[in-house]
Amino acid sequence: MNIALVFEHGDWVLIGVFLTLFAMSVITWALIFNKSLLSWRLRRGNAAFAQAFWQSHSASQALWLAHESKTPLAEIAQAGLLGQQHYRRRDGSTLQAACSMDEFLVRAIRNAMTKALARQQSGLTFLASVGSTAPFIGLFGTVWGIYNALMDIAAAGSASMDVVAGPLGEALVATAAGLAAAIPAVLAYNAFNRFNRTLSQEMDAFAYDLHAYLTTGSAVNMGASETSAPPATTAMVEER
Template structure:
C-alpha cells in the first residue's frame, strides 16, 4: 500500500479528500494537546487554590491567597468576594443590589461560573464535527476512487485481477484514513466532556461552600 500513488495517480477530488483528512488530523491533535494541557493545569491549580483559600483566616486573606495561584477556583473566589463588596457598597442605591445578599451572591457566583467554565468548551465542537464527518469524507474518497478506477479499467479494456486490485486498493485507503482521523477525535471529545463535567462538579461544590462563607461573613 503506497500512499504516494494516491497523489501521483489520483485526480483532484481524491487528493482533496486526503488533504482534508490530513488537515482534520492536525486540528484534532492540536486541540487534544492544547485542551488536555489546559484542563490538567486547571485541575492542578484548583487543588492548590482550594488548600490556600480555606487555610485563610478571613475573606480578605482568602482573596489574597486566591491571587497566588491561577485557577478557575481562584477566579471564582475573586469574583465572589468582589460581588460581596459591591453589594455592601451599592446596597439600596442600585437595582442589582436591591435584593437580599443571598440572592445577589447566588446570581453573581452562577454567572461567574458560567463564564469560567465556558473557557473549557473551546475545541469540543471541532472534535465532534471531525469525529462525525471524517469517516464519511474517507468513504466518499473511496467511492470516488473506485469509480474512477473502474472507468479507467473500462477504457483500457483490461479486466484482470491485477488491473482491478491495484487502483481499488489505493482507493480503499481513504476509508481507513477517515477512521484513523475520526477515532482519536471521538475518544478525545468524550474524555474532555467527562473532564469538563468533573471540573464543573468540583466548581459547584466549592461555590456552594464559598457562598455560605460569604453569606455569614460579618466583617
C-alpha cells in the same frame, strides 16, 4: 502500498479528500494535546488553590490568592468576594432595594461559573464534527476512487488483478484515513466531556461552600467536600 501514489495518480477530488482528512487529523491531535495539558493543570491548580484559599486568614489575603491563581475555582472565589464587597459598599442604595445580598452573590458566582465552563467547551464542537464527518469524507473518497478505477478498467479493457489492485487499493485507503481521523476525535470528545462534568461538580461544591461562608460565616456541612473551609475562614467574612 505507498500513499504517495495517491497524489501521483489520483485526481484533484481524491487529493482534496486526503488533504482534508490530514488537516482534520493534525488539528484534532493538536487539540487533544493542548486540552489534555490544560485539564491536567486545572485539576492540580484547583486542588492547590482550594487548600490555600480555605486557609486564608483574611478577605484581602483570600482575594489576593484568587487574583493570582488562574483556575476556575479562583474565578468563582474572586467573583464572590468582589460581589460581597460591592454589595456592602452600596449599602442603602437602589442595589440593596433591588435584591438581597444572598441573591446578588448567587448571580455573581453563577456568572463566573458559566464563563469558566464556557471556556472549557472550546474545541469540543470541532472534535464532535470530525468524529461524525471524517468517516463519510473518507467513504466519499473511496467511492470516487473506485469510480475512477472502474473507468480505468473499462478503458484498458481488462479486469485482471494487476489492473484492479492498484486503483482500488488507493481508493480504500481513503476510508482508512477517515477512520484514523474520526476515532481519536470521538475518544477525545468523550474524555473531555467527562472532565468537564467532573469540573462542573467540583465548581458546584466549591461555590456552595463559598456562598455559605460569605452569607453566614459558617459551613453548611463541614467535611462534605474537599473544598470545605476550616473554622478559621470565618475571618474572611467578618473582616471589613
